[in-house]
Amino acid sequence: MHHIHREKLFSLFDDNQNGVVFIQGADTMYRYSTDYEFPFRQESNFWYLTGANEADCALILDLKKEEYHLFVPKRDAQYAVWHGYVKTLEQYQKEYNPDHLHYSNELLHVLNELKPDTVYCLDEEQAEYIEDLDRGFEVETEALIDALTYCRVLKTDWELDQMREACRVNDLAYTEVMKSIRPGMFEYELKAIFSKVNLENGLLLDAYNGIFASGVNASILHYVENNSKVNDGDLFLMDAGYECNGYAADYTRTFPANGTFTETQAGIYNAVLNAQNQVIEEVKPGAKMEDLHMLAARVMMQGLLDLGVLKGSLDEIMEENIFALFFPHGLGHFLGLDTHDVGGYPKGVDRIDRPGIKFLRARRELLPGMVITIEPGLYFVPAVLEPAIEDPEKAKYLNIERVKSLMNFGGIRIEDDVVVTETGYENLTNVPKAIEEIEKLMSN
Numbered sequence: 337m338h339h340i341h342r343e344k345l346f347s348l349f350d351d352n353q354n355g356v357v358f359i360q361g362a363d364t365m366y367r368y369s370t371d372y373e374f375p376f377r378q379e380s381n382f383w384y385l386t387g388a389n390e391a392d393c394a395l396i397l398d399l400k401k402e403e404y405h406l407f408v409p410k411r412d413a414q415y416a417v418w419h420g421y422v423k424t425l426e427q428y429q430k431e432y433n434p435d436h437l438h439y440s441n442e443l444l445h446v447l448n449e450l451k452p453d454t455v456y457c458l459d460e461e462q463a464e465y466i467e468d469l470d471r472g473f474e475v476e477t478e479a480l481i482d483a484l485t486y487c488r489v490l491k492t493d494w495e496l497d498q499m500r501e502a503c504r505v506n507d508l509a510y511t512e513v514m515k516s517i518r519p520g521m522f523e524y525e526l527k528a529i530f531s532k533v534n535l536e537n538g539l540l541l542d543a544y545n546g547i548f549a550s551g552v553n554a555s556i557l558h559y560v561e562n563n564s565k566v567n568d569g570d571l572f573l574m575d576a577g578y579e580c581n582g583y584a585a586d587y588t589r590t591f592p593a594n595g596t597f598t599e600t601q602a603g604i605y606n607a608v609l610n611a612q613n614q615v616i617e618e619v620k621p622g623a624k625m626e627d628l629h630m631l632a633a634r635v636m637m638q639g640l641l642d643l644g645v646l647k648g649s650l651d652e653i654m655e656e657n658i659f660a661l662f663f664p665h666g667l668g669h670f671l672g673l674d675t676h677d678v679g680g681y682p683k684g685v686d687r688i689d690r691p692g693i694k695f696l697r698a699r700r701e702l703l704p705g706m707v708i709t710i711e712p713g714l715y716f717v718p719a720v721l722e723p724a725i726e727d728p729e730k731a732k733y734l735n736i737e738r739v740k741s742l743m744n745f746g747g748i749r750i751e752d753d754v755v756v757t758e759t760g761y762e763n764l765t766n767v768p769k770a771i772e773e774i775e776k777l778m779s780n
């Protein structure tokens with residue numbers, strides 16, 4: 337399927353030019369200066385164009401002939417001793433089907449034969465490698481990343497199928513954790529259950545470092561210690577995902593450790609859920625991420641007003657950025673080969689310099705084939721709220737007693753993965769999120 341990705345990339349370059357794309361694939365990574373190998377994960381752009389999931393490869397795309405050269409390492413017997421196999425060129429050819437297959441040590445020779453005027457590189461390091469060859473090739477580092485970003489933002493049917501499969505399995509894993517959790521367990525035990533279900537269904541790599549946060553830990557956006565005990569009465573927030581053929585799932589669910597929401601928990605939970613549901617209904621071609629972000633903020637602030645956590649006018653609460661005290665991250669991001677996938681900010685579009693929206697990771701009009709996460713949340717972070725209570729301009733919108741009583745509340749986030757379609761959206765995430773559904777699932 338990766339030939340479709342190469343064709344897509346070729347179509348973006350002028351084929352009258354004498355140019356080549358050069359990309360070095362990922363190396364094996366080690367823990368500091370030891371021989372502990374991290375699990376191999378191909379660099380996403382290289383993976384996108386080749387489907388070659390092994391270390392020490394390189395590729396050249398001849399833009400004039402639209403041909404694909406793959407360079408593979410020549411392994412020796414010593415490699416076979418430690419890693420079990422050495423592929424023959426025939427095996428490489430069969431597996432990846434390049435127009436031309438070479439051993440890596442032929443790279444310079446091939447470049448000399450092709451004599452490109454321009455070599456398009458991904459980054460400065462790889463550009464330097466070409467420049468150091470001193471063959472007089474012009475090196476360009478912007479056009480390739482722009483072209484790959486354009487390609488990767490709009491998913492092909494095959495890519496969407498990988499994401500559907502990732503989500504199918506992650507659905508099972510989330511559901512299993514929700515059924516298994518009991519007060520007294522440790523956060524890492526829930527992580528173990530989540531990993532087990534993904535692994536036994538064939539998803540072998542996590543897409544990011546998962547968050548398994550009980551109680552007050554849930555107010556820490558990147559809490560990854562996952563080593564606290566889950567207490568009765570805690571909410572449990574999990575934000576984790578495994579990838580399928582490189583394509584990430586990234587969900588969040590928040591649920592009560594003992595299976596039943598308290599009235600306070602349910603009120604704040606429904607403020608987040610209403611925001612998420614309303615925003616997802618607005619996902620369609622032409623919708624703007626920053627508008628969806630502000631809609632989510634507005635719905636959640638109305639929720640906090642209804643609960644008596646806030647007071648005053650909703651318009652003023654929005655204008656005065658009070659929402660940023662409780663919703664300090666972006667509504668969502670592109671999803672694909674990377675969890676925070678490429679393309680969030682097209683050229684010339686900058687981040688909005690305003691509290692509560694400056695961390696938004698994507699700011700552009702949605703188009704069919706894009707995949708985004710929708711993940712509003714409300715958090716009670718003492719380091720943010722205590723100064724706000726002391727600031728009369730902010731404190732006038734806060735019901736101080738109520739806010740103080742929520743300092744140990746933690747946080748709530750609900751996140752689904754959504755494909756933008758021609759007419760609207762397809763939600764890839766199928767894990768209970770309405771309170772009745774969660775409580776029903778957890779009572780079994």
Ligand SMILES: [Mn+2]
Nearest residue numbers: 586709711751
């Ligand atoms: Mn996310």
